[in-house]
Amino acid sequence: xxxxxxxxxxxxxxxxxxxxxxxxxxxxxxxxxxxxxxxxxxxxxxxxxxxxxxxxxxxxxxxxxxxxxxxxxxxxxxxxxxxxxxxxxxxxxxxxxxxxxxxxxxxxxxxxxxxxxxxxxxxxxxxxxxxxxxxxxxxxxxxxxxxxxxxxxxxxxxxxxxxxxxxxxxxxxxxxxxxxxxxxxxxxxxxxxxxxxxxxxxxxxxxxxxxxxxxxxxxxxxxxxxxxxxxxxxxxxxxxxxxxxxxxxxxxxxxxxxxxxxxxxxxxxxxxxxxxxxxxxxxxxxxxxxxxxxxxxxxxxxxxxxxxxxxxxxxxxxxxxxxxxxxxxxxxxxxxxxxxxxxxxxxxxxxxxxxxxxxxxxxxxxxxxxxxxxxxxxxxxxxxxxxxxxxxxxxxxxxxxxxxxxxxxxxxxxxxxxxxxxxxxxxxxxxxxxxxxxxxxxxxxxxxxxxxxxxxxxxxxxxxxxxxxxxxxx
Amino acid sequence: xxxxxxxxxxxxxxxxxxxxxxxxxxxxxxxxxxxxxxxxxxxxxxxxxxxxxxxxxxxxxxxxxxxxxxxxxxxxxxxxxxxxxxxxxxxxxxxxxxxxxxxxxxxxxxxxxxxxxxxxxxxxxxxxxxxxxxxxxxxxxxxxxxxxxxxxxxxxxxxxxxxxxxxxxxxxxxxxxxxxxxxxxxxxxxxxxxxxxxxxxxxxxxxxxxxxxxxxxxxxxxxxxxxxxxxxxxxxxxxxxxxxxxxxxxxxxxxxxxxxxxxxxxxxxxxxxxxxxxxxxxxxxxxxxxxxxxxxxxxxxxxxxxxxxxxxxxxxxxxxxxxxxxxxxxxxxxxxxxxxxxxxxxxxxxxxxxxxxxxxxxxxxxxxxxxxxxxxxxxxxxxxxxxxxxxxxxxxxxxxxxxxxxxxxxxxxxxxxxxxxxxxxxxxxxxxxxxxxxxxxxxxxxx
Numbered sequence: 001x002x003x004x005x006x007x008x009x010x011x012x013x014x015x016x017x018x019x020x021x022x023x024x025x026x027x028x029x030x031x032x033x034x035x036x037x038x039x040x041x042x043x044x045x046x047x048x049x050x051x052x053x054x055x056x057x058x059x060x061x062x063x064x065x066x067x068x069x070x071x072x073x074x075x076x077x078x079x080x081x082x083x084x085x086x087x088x089x090x091x092x093x094x095x096x097x098x099x100x101x102x103x104x105x106x107x108x109x110x111x112x113x114x115x116x117x118x119x120x121x122x123x124x125x126x127x128x129x130x131x132x133x134x135x136x137x138x139x140x141x142x143x144x145x146x147x148x149x150x151x152x153x154x155x156x157x158x159x160x161x162x163x164x165x166x167x168x169x170x171x172x173x174x175x176x177x178x179x180x181x182x183x184x185x186x187x188x189x190x191x192x193x194x195x196x197x198x199x200x201x202x203x204x205x206x207x208x209x210x211x212x213x214x215x216x217x218x219x220x221x222x223x224x225x226x227x228x229x230x231x232x233x234x235x236x237x238x239x240x241x242x243x244x245x246x247x248x249x250x251x252x253x254x255x256x257x258x259x260x261x262x263x264x265x266x267x268x269x270x271x272x273x274x275x276x277x278x279x280x281x282x283x284x285x286x287x288x289x290x291x292x293x294x295x296x297x298x299x300x301x302x303x304x305x306x307x308x309x310x311x312x313x314x315x316x317x318x319x320x321x322x323x324x325x326x327x328x329x330x331x332x333x334x335x336x337x338x339x340x341x342x343x344x345x346x347x348x349x350x351x352x353x354x355x356x357x358x359x360x361x362x363x364x365x366x367x368x369x370x371x372x373x374x375x376x377x378x379x380x381x382x383x384x385x386x387x388x389x390x391x392x393x394x395x396x397x398x399x400x401x402x403x404x405x406x407x408x409x410x411x412x413x414x415x416x417x418x419x420x421x422x423x424x425x426x427x428x429x430x431x432x433x434x435x436x437x438x439x440x441x442x443x444x445x446x447x448x449x450x451x452x453x454x455x456x457x458x459x460x461x462x463x464x465x466x467x468x469x470x471x472x473x474x
Numbered sequence: 475x476x477x478x479x480x481x482x483x484x485x486x487x488x489x490x491x492x493x494x495x496x497x498x499x500x501x502x503x504x505x506x507x508x509x510x511x512x513x514x515x516x517x518x519x520x521x522x523x524x525x526x527x528x529x530x531x532x533x534x535x536x537x538x539x540x541x542x543x544x545x546x547x548x549x550x551x552x553x554x555x556x557x558x559x560x561x562x563x564x565x566x567x568x569x570x571x572x573x574x575x576x577x578x579x580x581x582x583x584x585x586x587x588x589x590x591x592x593x594x595x596x597x598x599x600x601x602x603x604x605x606x607x608x609x610x611x612x613x614x615x616x617x618x619x620x621x622x623x624x625x626x627x628x629x630x631x632x633x634x635x636x637x638x639x640x641x642x643x644x645x646x647x648x649x650x651x652x653x654x655x656x657x658x659x660x661x662x663x664x665x666x667x668x669x670x671x672x673x674x675x676x677x678x679x680x681x682x683x684x685x686x687x688x689x690x691x692x693x694x695x696x697x698x699x700x701x702x703x704x705x706x707x708x709x710x711x712x713x714x715x716x717x718x719x720x721x722x723x724x725x726x727x728x729x730x731x732x733x734x735x736x737x738x739x740x741x742x743x744x745x746x747x748x749x750x751x752x753x754x755x756x757x758x759x760x761x762x763x764x765x766x767x768x769x770x771x772x773x774x775x776x777x778x779x780x781x782x783x784x785x786x787x788x789x790x791x792x793x794x795x796x797x798x799x800x801x802x803x804x805x806x807x808x809x810x811x812x813x814x815x816x817x818x819x820x821x822x823x824x825x826x827x828x829x830x831x832x833x834x835x836x837x838x839x840x841x842x843x844x845x846x847x848x849x850x851x852x853x854x855x856x857x858x859x860x861x862x863x864x865x866x867x868x869x870x871x872x873x874x875x876x877x878x879x880x881x882x883x884x885x886x887x888x889x890x891x892x893x894x895x896x897x898x899x900x901x902x903x904x905x906x907x908x909x910x911x912x913x914x915x916x917x918x919x920x921x
Contacts, residue, residue, distance in 0.1 A: 115786055122790040172573075284903050305602060305815035306572035316900035323904060336782050339790070343822065346876040352900065398825030398874050420789040434656050435733040438758045438781040438793050442813060446572045 025052035025409035028063035032072035037079055037364045038379035049386030052408035078395055079379050080126025080387030083338045084298040084367035085278050085331035088116030094133030099178050099200045102239035104140035106130055110154040113425040116335045121147045121413040123339035124389030124402040129371055134169035134253040135177040137200040141166045144371055149412045163372035168252035170197050170259040172309050198262050205270045208240025250275045255309040257285035264293045276370040281313040287324035296327040296370045301344040306445040319352020329367035334444040346396040500888040504528045506541040510550025515557055515843045516857035525555055527864040530887035535858055557857050558612025558865035560845040561820045562775040563755055563810025566614050567596035581620035586684055588647045589716035590625035592616045593637045602815040604894040607632040609818035610867040612885045613642050622681055624648050633885035644849035647720045651731040651740045652677035688717035723750030730755045734762035741770045758784050761796045764803035773806035773848040779823040791830055798831030808845035825874035
């Protein structure tokens with residue numbers, strides 16, 4: 001096909017898609033089985049979303065003029081799924097140049113064109129926490145996004161009002177990137193061990209605390225002394241100070257039980273109490289300590305053994321944590337797994353016998369709590385955002401099919417009516433429909449590296465030789 | 475049902491009625507599982523029947539079956555019996571910890587390694603083996619990887635202490651079919667299109683040369699074997715020797731190929747070379763050329779099913795639907811997880827395939843009798859029939875469903891305990907401190 005015609009058609013499709021529902025945020029979903037998560041299961045129930053907010057839940061609700069009418073008889077409605085650990089919609093992931101890079105932010109590299117947003121929506125996911133990588137002990141700040149597919153301005157997919165969060169990382173990844181660089185030779189710096197990781201953390205917190213105190217002292221002095229000299233501005237320490245002030249939630253890549261407890265000790269010493277341990281394959285070993293500290297955990301359903309620090313794992317991790325009172329979520333960390341988080345959560349029924357509500361809470365209200373957005377999303381309640389996912393069959397059954405997804409009352413996925421090709425940006429010089437190879441959850445756990453090395457991974461798809469690398473993106 | 479209830483049930487239900495064993499050792503013997511719903515796969519479903527196992531074999535199946543006096547009876551009321559599931563593509567047993575090179579025995583030096591035998595390197599005590607079998611997967615293909623001919627894959631049962639005890643009788647020589655690069659330089663490519671094309675042509679030429687030589691080698695050696703008189707004994711070439719049974723069809727050739735264009739080329743290649751026994755593996759884009767595969771009569775080992783589409787322009791659920799579309803076109807399909815430590819996801823891969831078009835029955839077949847037939851081991855494996863190996867499991871429901879528990883497991887007639895490190899850790903840590911009288915407080919680090 002001629003490029004001009006193709007571009008025109010694509011533009012036409014895009015415009016058609018963007019204008020179809022973009023401003024109609026009124027939806028009446030009728031006669032569904034509603035899995036509210038926080039308030040049990042409601043049979044034959046209607047949900048009215050007005051101006052993007054859940055306005056009414058009940059029976060015999062009437063649609064306002066112009067509202068979209070969805071007959072959900074025989075279908076299940078659940079809150080839009082929340083992925084507490086994703087790397088979709090990012091044009092870069094890892095600032096792997098220093099053990100502390102608190103100053104960088106995913107805000108600057110958010111990419112609304114990423115097809116991963118649509119594909120996740122097709123699995124009922126409406127919110128993703130898109131994170132910095134795990135190369136550094138204190139990595140960059142993360143971003144919480146809504147899956148407003150079709151938006152082209154990065155600002156249009158941000159979750160307004162979501163608290164700031166930051167990525168930390170313990171264990172093999174930061175020690176490999178920094179301390180074992182060139183096999184511990186030229187350029188290697190602390191940390192090379194879990195001892196070093198603790199000291200990197202303590203130095204960063206202590207410097208942040210002193211910086212904060214210096215500014216507090218200056219601000220106090222400046223009110224009376226116009227000649228007061230301010231401390232030197234330091235963006236990295238500004239962020240550390242904001243963590244100490246409780247304005248930034250920590251999400252820490254971690255695996256081993258000992259390093260998890262180590263970080264709670266460091267945080268305790270600095271009066272920081274809002275922490276979610278990400279991955280945390282060995283969190284089950286210190287579940288009572290996590291519950292006591294009030295720390296949260298965001299874990300995989302069953303991924304293990306892709307590296308040594310996850311060898312002594314169990315797929316019963318989530319169940320043990322839940323039963324010990326730790327707020328626990330199941331995340332994807334992968335552009336494949338995030339398309340079926342409902343299935344990832346369902347595995348907790350085989351691995352630990354969690355109830356339906358417990359399993360569903362791990363992909364809805366619990367990740368919402370971990371991201372500080374539980375007043376807005378994570379359950380079907382009046383006043384919350386109109387983020388819902390509609391399924392054919394119970395979402396925890398292997399035979400379920402997500403069929404419709406709404407974000408703020410706007411339809412972002414429609415199994416019956418969506419085109420096969422849902423891209424909103426197409427490189428006009430690219431061959432249409434080029435073979436790229438499929439990606440699995442396993443690929444992410446085993447084969448990805450940080451962005452520079454991601455290249456060699458994709459290279460491998462086309463070639464015979466497979467590199468044996470493993471993930472820093474997680 | 476939570477795990478404790480399951481365990482209690484398992485203990486009360488499966489304690490043998492006579493000669494109670496105090497240990498948890500896997501044992502062969504005579505067993506009768508009664509009053510269960512039996513999914514035979516070969517001959518439909520028996521709603522309320524009995525399976526009798528003696529030694530390594532199933533000796534009776536049906537509604538009215540005489541139970542031998544010596545049999546330990548397992549009451550299967552309300553429970554289901556399925557044939558053990560078969561995963562047609564894994565690296566289970568060849569790898570222990572992904573990132574630790576010393577624990578990976580998947581890739582040998584060089585490109586042409588058909589003589590590298592996976593069965594040799596499978597670690598019978600790999601921690602992932604019990605973790606896998608408690609999901610009802612009893613048998614897997616373990617594959618070497620890397621290079622043009624990575625090695626010989628082996629079908630193994632997931633119980634045993636030596637290769638001899640584990641082998642399920644089938645082997646397959648793998649060919650990694652070269653993938654032709656597309657004309658454009660993709661954004662991730664570090665090399666230009668010319669270099670990529672050149673590498674592709676070299677790989678194809680090398681592959682053809684290997685098999686030209688194998689044919690010649692086979693002729694020379696066969697002639698010598700038929701009558702050595704007056705002939706010089708041919709030089710031993712192990713990689714050529716390993717290809718002889720492929721040429722005769724005694725061992726299958728497993729061609730790994732994924733993109734639609736490459737599948738078409740691979741069909742032409744195997745037809746031109748007249749390999750008598752060929753299967754394709756991976757086949758991510760099989761649905762695009764399903765009719766061609768059906769026409770060629772080549773069976774396919776499809777998966778992983780839980781994967782993204784192969785092209786950005788493709789519908790989001792193509793990978794889920796691939797197996798069903800192939801099956802619908804009349805291709806003989808078996809499923810593979812492509813996993814090592816997480817082969818236990820095979821039933822979930824099958825569940826997704828079933829949901830997105832394949833249907834439950836075909837999906838179950840694709841992880842039982844289907845692969846057994848493809849690999850020529852259906853006299854022993856793949857269904858619940860008299861005379862077959864006792865590879866089966868007892869569950870409280872559909873094994874593809876995540877809420878289902880596997881309650882009993884037989885491999886080669888061994889009643890294998892439902893135990894794994896994942897379960898052990900669960901039992902140790904669920905109520906970690908219940909044996910401790912005084913709690914220990916967390917101290918500040920500067921104590």
